[in-house]
Amino acid sequence: MCRAMIRSVGAGEIFALDAHASYRCRHSGACCTAGWTIPVEPRLLPLLSSTWLQPDEQGTCPQYDCASGLCGLHCSGGEAMLPESCHHFPRRALIDSRGTSVALSHFCPTAASLLLVNDRPLAVVSMPEAFPASRAYDGLDARGAWPPLLRPDALFDDESYGCWERYLVGAISTSPVGVHETLLNVAATAEQLRKWHIERGTLVDWTNDVLKQRSAPGEAVRHRYARFSGVEAYRRVVDAVPPTLDAPSPPDDLDQIEAQWVVPFWAAHERLALKYVAAKAFASWTAYQSRDIRTQIAELFTTAAVLRVECARTCAAAAAPLDRARLIEAVRRSDLLLMHLVDRDALLPWLRQAEQDDDAR
Ligand code: SF4
16 A cells, blocks of 8 residues: 655656746735734744734734735745745645655646646646746655556556656647546546556556557446545545545535526537546656556545535626636636645545446445
8 A cells, every 4th residue: 555655855867747848936815814823833923923824814824914915024035034834835846756846736826827728738747947946845745655546456567657747738728529538438448458467568558558548437446436426526526525625515505507507508618627536647646546446436526526516606796607717717717626725635535436347335
């Protein structure tokens, strides 16, 4: 089982999504007004006289200057003066034997806008300008842990896992069909990949062969992932938010909101929704925290379910139809829930139900 842990380091080659490769903070203030309590490291105690920066009733950090949109600590001492959590946000890394893969939280409006500025396909790039190797990155340090498991009795190697990761990012972001059908297709490919056996040759060759083919989803695949779709999946995610945090809830009249504000406009924005789901396949912690690629697929279905409900919530709040701006807002809300509110330890056992064989369910 994976023995990975959270650390704050940078290591080896740096990877990122091409859409994020030019990221830099544009001082939107979203993270400084999110109501987050910021831990203060000992080096800053003489300056701040407190171990926490507590937000005010509007959710604003005491160091944030609303007029200028700037952080007081940053202004006085530069980036090095920021608390660690502010220094790292919105970056979230996966550090493994391949290098450091830097994903971004799309709760940051800048990250969300970069991702959704166009519907061009996503790709993984090496050594992007925005993420220098000299910087530290906070994330899951999986060096020394087992590689991700293809299935409970078979490990990936670095090369074959890299092929699988790039396949997911590319195939989902370029898919000509809708989000749900796309995920069923990659789920079918995953089932094919799981059929590897030593007698079939090397896992790298098998992976390259399978990923070139088209696999059609059968009834078993549809059945396996049904629970990770729709509003029930959204509710399972919300249930994994600790009670001390402010969890969202789906609107009571979700069906009506969907029919009025989302469904008629969805097709025009589905390519952007696919990009968001594809981005979640990159730098996956879940791949290291599960025992089967089925769990990774379940997380992608769940991500799509969360986005769809957040689109409805966003449109309901605005009493207006889905457009690009509201989709970006829904993506921000989705990552707020999935990356900042959810207790992953509480969510993972549910996602891992996807690993069960049919006869065990
Ligand atoms: S310390 Fe600065 S960067 Fe961090 S939340 Fe407060 S204002 Fe924002």
